[in-house]
Structures are given as C-alpha cells and as structure tokens.
Amino acid sequence: MKNFISKILGQKSIARGYVELELSWPEDCETPKPGQFLTIRIQDQPVPLLRRPFALSSFNLDKRSASIVYQVRGKGTRILESLPAGSSLDILSPLGNSFTNPSKEETAILVAGGIGLGPILYFARELDRAGMNTILVFGCRDKTLIPNLPPLKNGSIQYCTDDGSAGFSGSSVAYLESLSLKELSQPRLYACGPTGMLRACHNFALKADLPCETAMEEMMACGVGACMGCVVELEGKEQKYARVCKDGPVFQSRDIKWT
Amino acid sequence: MKNFISKILGQKSIARGYVELELSWPEDCETPKPGQFLTIRIQDQPVPLLRRPFALSSFNLDKRSASIVYQVRGKGTRILESLPAGSSLDILSPLGNSFTNPSKEETAILVAGGIGLGPILYFARELDRAGMNTILVFGCRDKTLIPNLPPLKNGSIQYCTDDGSAGFSGSSVAYLESLSLKELSQPRLYACGPTGMLRACHNFALKADLPCETAMEEMMACGVGACMGCVVELEGKEQKYARVCKDGPVFQSRDIKWT
Amino acid sequence: MDLSIKIRNKILPNPVGVASGTFGYGEEYAPLTDLSALGAIYTKAVTVEPRPGNPLPRLVETTAGMINSIGLANVGTKRFLSEKIPFLNTLSCPVILNVAGSLEEDYAEVIRRVDDQEAIWGYEVNISCPNVKKGGLAFGTDPHQVERLTSSLRQLTEKPLIMKLTPNVTDITAIAKAAEQGGADALACINTVMGMSVDIHKKKPSIPAVTGGLSGPAIKPVGIAAVYRVSKAVSIPVIGLGGIMNGDDAVEYLLSGASAIQIGTANFVDPDTSSKVLAGIKAYMEGSGFSKISDFHGYF
Amino acid sequence: MDLSIKIRNKILPNPVGVASGTFGYGEEYAPLTDLSALGAIYTKAVTVEPRPGNPLPRLVETTAGMINSIGLANVGTKRFLSEKIPFLNTLSCPVILNVAGSLEEDYAEVIRRVDDQEAIWGYEVNISCPNVKKGGLAFGTDPHQVERLTSSLRQLTEKPLIMKLTPNVTDITAIAKAAEQGGADALACINTVMGMSVDIHKKKPSIPAVTGGLSGPAIKPVGIAAVYRVSKAVSIPVIGLGGIMNGDDAVEYLLSGASAIQIGTANFVDPDTSSKVLAGIKAYMEGSGFSKISDFHGYF
Numbered sequence A, B: 001m002k003n004f005i006s007k008i009l010g011q012k013s014i015a016r017g018y019v020e021l022e023l024s025w026p027e028d029c030e031t032p033k034p035g036q037f038l039t040i041r042i043q044d045q046p047v048p049l050l051r052r053p054f055a056l057s058s059f060n061l062d063k064r065s066a067s068i069v070y071q072v073r074g075k076g077t078r079i080l081e082s083l084p085a086g087s088s089l090d091i092l093s094p095l096g097n098s099f100t101n102p103s104k105e106e107t108a109i110l111v112a113g114g115i116g117l118g119p120i121l122y123f124a125r126e127l128d129r130a131g132m133n134t135i136l137v138f139g140c141r142d143k144t145l146i147p148n149l150p151p152l153k154n155g156s157i158q159y160c161t162d163d164g165s166a167g168f169s170g171s172s173v174a175y176l177e178s179l180s181l182k183e184l185s186q187p188r189l190y191a192c193g194p195t196g197m198l199r200a201c202h203n204f205a206l207k208a209d210l211p212c213e214t215a216m217e218e219m220m221a222c223g224v225g226a227c228m229g230c231v232v233e234l235e236g237k238e239q240k241y242a243r244v245c246k247d248g249p250v251f252q253s254r255d256i257k258w259t
Numbered sequence C, D: 001m002d003l004s005i006k007i008r009n010k011i012l013p014n015p016v017g018v019a020s021g022t023f024g025y026g027e028e029y030a031p032l033t034d035l036s037a038l039g040a041i042y043t044k045a046v047t048v049e050p051r052p053g054n055p056l057p058r059l060v061e062t063t064a065g066m067i068n069s070i071g072l073a074n075v076g077t078k079r080f081l082s083e084k085i086p087f088l089n090t091l092s093c094p095v096i097l098n099v100a101g102s103l104e105e106d107y108a109e110v111i112r113r114v115d116d117q118e119a120i121w122g123y124e125v126n127i128s129c130p131n132v133k134k135g136g137l138a139f140g141t142d143p144h145q146v147e148r149l150t151s152s153l154r155q156l157t158e159k160p161l162i163m164k165l166t167p168n169v170t171d172i173t174a175i176a177k178a179a180e181q182g183g184a185d186a187l188a189c190i191n192t193v194m195g196m197s198v199d200i201h202k203k204k205p206s207i208p209a210v211t212g213g214l215s216g217p218a219i220k221p222v223g224i225a226a227v228y229r230v231s232k233a234v235s236i237p238v239i240g241l242g243g244i245m246n247g248d249d250a251v252e253y254l255l256s257g258a259s260a261i262q263i264g265t266a267n268f269v270d271p272d273t274s275s276k277v278l279a280g281i282k283a284y285m286e287g288s289g290f291s292k293i294s295d296f297h298g299y300f
C-alpha cells in the first residue's frame, strides 16, 4: 500500500457514461491483484472532500500502467472525467483483498453489472492470460451501456440486456439460469455490481450449490481499515460487521447478510 | 444593475501578479461609470462561496466590452486566472457609485496603488478622452509591479517605486508632496489603493486643503446594499457606518473615519 | 399542485422565502429577482431604536460558509415605518417582519408600533442572534424565557408569530416546545451557528467581535438535524433554513419535516436562487407524485 | 524551537496528534506516515465490552464535511489488550487511549484494566460522542455529571486525563470549568457537531441512526470558537480539533488558545496530513519569531 502521485495516461469512453482511465504505476508500488482497488483524491479542494474508491480494471506490468473503469456519477467523477492526459492524480493503492483464484478444474463464471465491470474485467483478463476457460457475463439495461471490450482468448463474453436490444434478453442471472451448468467443469461464481444483482447471484449460487464470491461496495472514508465506516453486515459469524476496505471488498457471498 | 452571463474575451498579465481581464457586456446592461464595480461568481461551487468584487478598469462602447485589473491573491483569483478566453462568467454589475467628475477648471490628480489601479485607470481614460489634463500617479514596491499602460493623450502618468528601481523614488504621496501644487489649476485628488496609501492621501489633501475622493474596499457578501456587511466608519456624520457597495465605494475622504 | 402553507389564519403562497438579514427589506433585490414570486420576504431585523451595528470588518468567508457580525444594524422602528413600509406596501408577496431586541419589552414595543400595518403579514421573532451581547441570545437558550416572551407577544397580535431558534443549545427541542407552549404559530430553524475565524497574518480574530454567526452550505447538516428533531417534537409548522443552495437542499429540509424553507446566504451568491429552488421543489414533487407540501412528510 | 507541550507530569513532543476514530490504533497508517513523528496518537474509543457499532451505511459526505455514525465500534478492553497493545508497545510516540462508555462505571473499568500498560501515555475521555443512544452524550452536556465523572476517574490514574468536549451544548465553558474542577489535566475541543443528511431519492435519512457527527473543514469555525472560549475559561491546556486540513488551520487554533491540535477527517483525505501540518506550524513559528508553543498565546 502506497500513496503516490500518478499521471493520467489517457481516458476513453467505453460505453454511455462509462470511462476507462489509464494511469502510470510507480516502480516501487506493488502490483495490484484483481478485486483490489485504489482511492483517488480528486482535487486539493474541500469539495468533494473524501477520496473516491475505484477497482483496478487492468494492469500492464511492462508499461507499468493500470486502469480503472468508472461511471460518471457525481461531483468527483465529473471532475475526473474533465482531466486531460498528463494530469497528476493522487493515488492510494493497492487496497483490500482480491478474488480467490479458481483451481485448474474449475470454470470461473464472472458476472458484472454497471460499475462492477472493472474488477471483473481485470480478473477475467488475468485468468484468460493464464489460459483458463472463463465465462464473463455482463448485464445492463440496453445496448448503449455495452462496453467496447476486446474478446477473451480462452473464454467468452456474454452480454445481456434487460430490454433485449443486444445479446441475451434478460438479466445476467437469468442468463446464468439458462446455462446448462452440468456441462461445465466445476462452475464457480464471482460477481461485482449493483446489490440487487449480487443478491440474485448469491441466491442462484445457493440454489445451484456453487461457490460464489462477491465484491462489495460501501461508502468509504479512510479506505485502509481505520475508521470502521465502510462495513457490511455478516451472516453466521461471530463478528457482526466486516470492513469492505480491509476485510473485503471480496467476500464469500454466504458470509454476507443479504437484506 | 443586472445579473448576466458574460464571456471572457481575453486575459493578459500587465505586471507581476496582475492580470487584465476583458469581458463581454450585454446590450441591455447599462454602461458602468468609473469607480463602479462588478462581482463575479467564480464557479458554481461552494468553495469559494461568495462573489468576488472588482472595479471596472475600462469600457468599450463599440465593442461592448469591459475590463477589470485584478491581483492574483487567493482561491478565487487563482481560479479566475486559469480560465481561458471564451469561458462564461457570472457577472453582477454595475454596482456602487462613481467618482465625481472634476470641473473644466480643475486638475484631477489620480493616485493608485496595488489593486486600486483598475478604477483609477478607467477614470483617467475617461477624463483623457474628454480632453482633460490628468495626472495619474501609480505607486508600488518595485519596477516589476509597474503595469504596462498606454500613455494618456492629454495627461501624464508618473510611476513611483518604494525602492527607487524605476520612476520617482518613494511613495506616491511623497511624489505628491514633491509637486508644486501652485502651478496646477485647482488640483483635486482621487485615490484608490491600500488603506495606508488612502490615509496618507487624505492627510495630504487635508494639509494642502484639496478636495479628495477615495474608493474604499471592504469584504462584501451581497454587493447590493442588503446585508450591511461591507461598512466603513464615518466621521462627523449622523450615521455611524456607510455601506461600501451601495453608499460607496467612492467617498469624500473627509467623511471617512481614518484609524 | 398546491404549494401553499397555512400558518395560523394565513397562507404563504409557496414554501420558498428569503431569510432575514440576507435580503434587506426587499428593495435592493427588486432588479434581480421577481419579488412577487417569493413565498415570503423575512425582513432584516427591526429593533425599537436604530442600531449602528458592530465594528468592521463584519464578514469573513470560511470553507463553504461565511461568518457575519452585523450586529442587528437597522434603522429602528420609526424610520422602518417611514422609509421601508412604503416600498413593502407595493409588494404582493407576504412580508414577515423579523423583530429583535434586548429586553422582552423591546420586542413588544416593535410589534405594538407596527401591528396595524397592512404590509406586515406576520412576525419572525429573532431570539437567536449571536451578534448582540446582551439580548437575543439569552432569550433563545432558556426555555422559560422563550415561553414567557412568546406568550407575551402572542397577546399583542393576531398575526402569525414565528419564533426563530438558535442551534447553539444543548437541546433545541426543549426551546421549540416552550415556544409552542407560549403560543407560537410556527418555528424557524436555524439561525447562524456560533463560529470564529482567525487572521493568522494579523494574529487576531477576523472580526472584532471575535465570534460571529456561521451560515452557508457548511451548516446545512446542522439545520436539517434541527428541523428533523424539532418537527418531531412540536405540532406547529417548522420553517427550515441553513445552507440551502438549490432545490435538492430544500427537498432535504422538506422531507425532514419542514413545511417551508428560507434562502439566506445563497442570495449573496445568486440573487435569483429562490426562484430556482422553487422550480426544483416543483420538479421533485412532480417526479414523486406529490400534490401538496404535506406529501413530503411522514417518510421517516 | 521547542515544540513540546507539558500535560500533567508528561510531555507531548510536538503539538500535532491524530484524532480518535480517524486513525484506528495506528497500525493501518504505519505504511503511510511516520508514526514516530506524531505528537500523539489518540486511539479509536475503547469500551469495556466489544461493540459492533451502528447499522450501515455509517458515512455520508456533506459540503466540505462528512457525517459519521460509527457508534463506537471497537473490540473491547480485553481484545484491545491482547490485539492492539503489542503494536502500540512498538511505537515511540505518545499513545493516548480514547475511553468511552455508557455509565460512569464503564469508563472507570476501562481505565482500571489498562492503567498499568506502559504503552498508554494518558487518556482522552470521550464524553461527547453523538453516536451512542444512551451514554456518552448525557455526560458531556451536564456540568455536574462531567465534574463527577472527571473526579472519579482522576482517582484511578496518575496519567494525564484529557476530557473531550462536545460542541453541542448551550455553554461549552460551563462544561470545561466542570472538567477542570473535577481534576482534568487538559481538555480536547471539539468532538463532532450534530448533523443530518437526507437521501432525497430514497426519501430517507442517509444513515439509519438519522443524525450523526459532522466533521471536516465545514466545522472548523465551530471548533475555533469553542477553543477560544474554553481557553479563556480554564487554566489547563486545551487541545484543539475540528476541520484542520493544513498548517494554517492549525495556526488558527494555536493562536485561539490551543496548546496542541489533532488531525481528524484530514487523515482520510491525505494520510500524511499530520507531518505537513507540523511543517506548516514550524514555518509559521519561524516567520513569527516564535520559539515555543506558548508564544502563540496572548495575542487576543
């Protein structure tokens, strides 16, 4: 974990309202793992005040660059979007834990929605590079929200739209339900996205008796585990709450109290 | 008085730390008079919060443009400086009263220091255009602070530096004291600048028995006379305080309680 | 869509008023916003005798806020009647007189002398100004005095009586209940928060009175908490203010229990804020299927 | 230049500490700032029993501030001793334990059980947390209770005892005097300001506890006013906090009467704020010809 000044190498829109930002990564900062995140101090200004967290969406070891995919949502991301290449960014990273790697025998099914795309994408790329057969399922409202992504070499990407304007017609979980799981070798779920989607993935995993990891999101202040602000409620654990920033963001879906 | 959106036509540095900003002036907004000011809402942001007041430093009726001269001082002016030509500015103007025109027989001596340059410059240009003999005295610390100004056609500009690095060596009031006032036809003083300079001008005017107007400056909130925030203390008046934004900014120096 | 709010026997046409001390007596803002569209003008405080106000400087900006130390500078009741009433008579929007004083009798005297004026819709009693040494603040922090003052003013007028509360107390609900008990028709929360700023170059307080009243977006959370707690504690209407800059801010106050709101510091930033806030409230009501102001209430 | 401050029989090496609840027990920040350079670490509150804390979400950002509703989530005294003390023992900077509880006896019990720990330099007694329903707040708003609690804790320890005050009271100087009377060695002002925020899309409060504690630059003027008034009212050292983001902010507090300061919310924004603030204080002292912290005092 390090607090460093990075440079924006470039930004490009990858879907309506979604931007991919590439930034430089210092030599002396460790390589982030899929699921981990960074926080950005958007400006040296009291508004917006707090650092904004974003998951890593890729890492390029040779170029020593990383990227995030973010949705333009409020004050902070609007300012972020306006910054030209070459601008400095105050980064704190890598933060949090990461997805558990599947074993050789397992088939990783990666489900993403909305701002959950980044970490899933990074994980998918890493698994793909390692030659694993990976199924990436991305769900969104309509085709304008479908990101422009390079295909996986060893796996497949399935787009789902609620309105059926492209790809599978229906939610990503509806797609999962349409899969013939028996034909896959030891399927294992990983999900990141809106709470509703995560809950549905979890319920699907329960029903289908699959392991499932979800990357969670909560408002953060410190991002390093000190303030106890970013908790999620746990189920069946001695401890009632866990910190997303330090104990997560990735949790076994069965450990989360879904409400 | 009108609240309008103007465009920045250009900005240029005229001395170390001083910028001249030219902005567009709508058809339906009255022509400002020398001494009057505008307020700018620097950004649609809570920091900086309040509008910033600046005196008009010129007005071009044909082009319908106005300008201000400002010192880069704090949060607001630093942001202002960074805005490129073409940017929108939220302007409230014209505000306040103006300098009293001298009669044909009078010789206007205009004394400026620091951020007091703008209103004095506007007044000098108007008097010059009207063919009046005007003496503009500008005092500053050293030659790097001397603004790059076009000469007056009918009058003269005298620069004074505290360190003697250019022009008259000494303060603007020391320069006034060096003048042979008897050779001038009915000299009359007008001053704008730091409080110390204004007080010195006032004392000089008292001693030399000259009329003297000073343009005052105080922290402002409303700028339109409603909040009673921007007062100066009066001397020998029934009313104890007067509002700089509405009753001023120009006052007879003898009406001000100089402390 | 019915935007009106009833207070005592009278109606405010819409929930967006402009706050005392930030809008003078309306005249200065006439060229900058449509006064007739305002839900109410709360005037600058009026006291029996003229007051010059506090020494200068009276203002300082803080992060997302400002501190003022005006000190109830005003022309006094006599000149208010001769100089301000004629213009106020020309206005179609409700004019609510902000009344201040040092002693109970001062408040009473102002109301006695102006109560027959048609132009005055009602009173907002300032028992919460942090900028006068003896006076205002003492009343506003003691429930017994608040109840006594309220009930004695109650006997002087049939017009709506709004008590304006200070947030600088341990329990604002106790003050609110006392005012209700005393016969107030509504409560306004909040006046400014006690604050201070230091000029580190001059090594002295930014304003000579040392502490002053903090206002602006910085205090919005304080105002919302006050309005929420007060509106749960009393059954008369609560008028919310403190840091409202836009329609969303106003909606936060309305959902928290306010029946109307006031725009203060934001007038300095954008003199036309009130009309934008009203438009924002209307748009929100439309989006939420609300047809009247009370539809905001009861969600939590 | 002598930056040290004496409290009771002990010395803080410099005036810049990190505030309770914003820095955990130090460990998380070890990779991000030089812990040994800190004037003090004020730990997250410790209670007798472990506390899970409040329901989520616990945070919301407001204009130039944030509201928290952590609810004193902590591992309790037993696990504090086994899990946190070993790391704290490795630190060279003073560690001040922030103690919280619901009843007088709770505070006493924590101190009794930890007082023999070398790692603990002294105590900051949190009688001002707005985020626990029964408990903290009650003490902090009543001078009699504050005096009683202070004097009963005073009997339990020879280590410095700092009472941390809430700004949410009518007269903070009355509470300050009561703490001094009870035997406090220093006072810390301020804890968070009561605030609230509403999620207008969900039509409910942003945090389930409805009101929470406002911190950050928005409240700096409130903290400075409190420190100024308290330091005039008592003769023990005052430790100032609330919204300090940089050296200039700290200097405002020191000039207003603080002998030391704490960095709270700013740690979230820049984990290395404390070292920058210390450098800023030093630069200011140099520019002003100050050779010790008390040179800041007495200007007004």
Ligand SMILES: Cc1cc2nc3c(=O)[nH]c(=O)nc-3n(C[C@H](O)[C@H](O)[C@H](O)COP(=O)(O)OP(=O)(O)OC[C@H]3O[C@@H](n4cnc5c(N)ncnc54)[C@H](O)[C@@H]3O)c2cc1C
Pocket (backbone or CB within 6 Å): A037, A048, A050, A051, A052, A053, A054, A055, A056, A068, A069, A070, A071, A072, A073, A074, A075, A076, A077, A078, A115, A116, A118, A119, A216, A217, A218, A219, A220, A221, A244, A249, D061
């Ligand atoms: C571990 C983690 C990883 C994330 N990864 C991504 C990502 O890869 N891509 C992406 O687009 N977004 C991601 N987010 C969400 C992202 O942090 C918010 O969208 C962003 O902070 C919004 O900032 P804003 O100023 O534009 O919006 P604001 O105007 O401040 O708020 C808009 C909404 O964003 C949420 N938000 C604001 N600040 C935070 C914060 N500090 N922490 C969490 N949520 C916040 C609030 O709930 C609010 O409703 C992640 C959040 C977390 C906690």
Ligand SMILES: Cc1cc2nc3c(=O)[nH]c(=O)nc-3n(C[C@H](O)[C@H](O)[C@H](O)COP(=O)(O)OP(=O)(O)OC[C@H]3O[C@@H](n4cnc5c(N)ncnc54)[C@H](O)[C@@H]3O)c2cc1C
Pocket (backbone or CB within 6 Å): B037, B048, B050, B051, B052, B053, B054, B055, B056, B068, B069, B070, B071, B072, B073, B074, B075, B076, B077, B078, B115, B116, B118, B119, B216, B217, B218, B219, B220, B221, B244, B249, C061
């Ligand atoms: C009638 C009038 C005319 C003025 N004309 C000019 C001009 O022609 N050129 C020029 O450079 N400056 C002028 N000023 C001063 C100018 O308003 C301030 O320099 C400017 O507001 C500083 O803003 P900032 O955000 O950069 O500085 P900040 O960081 O906010 O503050 C720097 C200093 O500027 C002063 N200041 C800040 N806000 C205001 C305000 N609203 N009103 C008055 N003073 C303030 C404060 O005393 C502070 O010490 C004028 C002021 C007044 C009242």
Ligand SMILES: Cc1cc2nc3c(=O)[nH]c(=O)nc-3n(C[C@H](O)[C@H](O)[C@H](O)COP(=O)(O)O)c2cc1C
Pocket (backbone or CB within 6 Å): B221, B227, B229, C019, C020, C021, C022, C044, C045, C068, C070, C072, C098, C126, C129, C164, C190, C191, C192, C214, C215, C216, C217, C219, C241, C242, C243, C244, C262, C263, C264, C265, C266
């Ligand atoms: C410059 C100024 C003067 C004020 N004068 C008065 C006053 O005379 N009477 C009063 O009741 N409140 C007065 N107030 C308080 C405001 O009416 C309002 O309660 C407070 O500013 C909070 O609202 P805001 O944050 O929207 O400004 C004044 C506020 C300011 C900023």
Ligand SMILES: Cc1cc2nc3c(=O)[nH]c(=O)nc-3n(C[C@H](O)[C@H](O)[C@H](O)COP(=O)(O)O)c2cc1C
Pocket (backbone or CB within 6 Å): A221, A227, A229, D019, D020, D021, D022, D044, D045, D068, D070, D072, D098, D126, D129, D164, D190, D191, D192, D214, D215, D216, D217, D219, D241, D242, D243, D244, D262, D263, D264, D265, D266
């Ligand atoms: C997330 C968070 C948790 C806090 N927890 C505690 C606490 O446990 N005990 C305490 O005395 N103060 C606690 N505080 C209050 C701070 O120590 C400090 O008094 C307050 O935040 C004001 O300072 P700031 O504006 O610099 O943050 C907490 C503040 C925050 C933001």
Ligand code: FES
Pocket (backbone or CB within 6 Å): A219, A220, A221, A222, A223, A224, A225, A226, A227, A228, A229, A230, A231, A243, A244, A245, A246
């Ligand atoms: S954000 Fe502070 S503990 Fe997670």
Ligand code: FES
Pocket (backbone or CB within 6 Å): B219, B220, B221, B222, B223, B224, B225, B226, B227, B228, B229, B230, B231, B243, B244, B245, B246
């Ligand atoms: S700034 Fe409000 S009266 Fe002058």
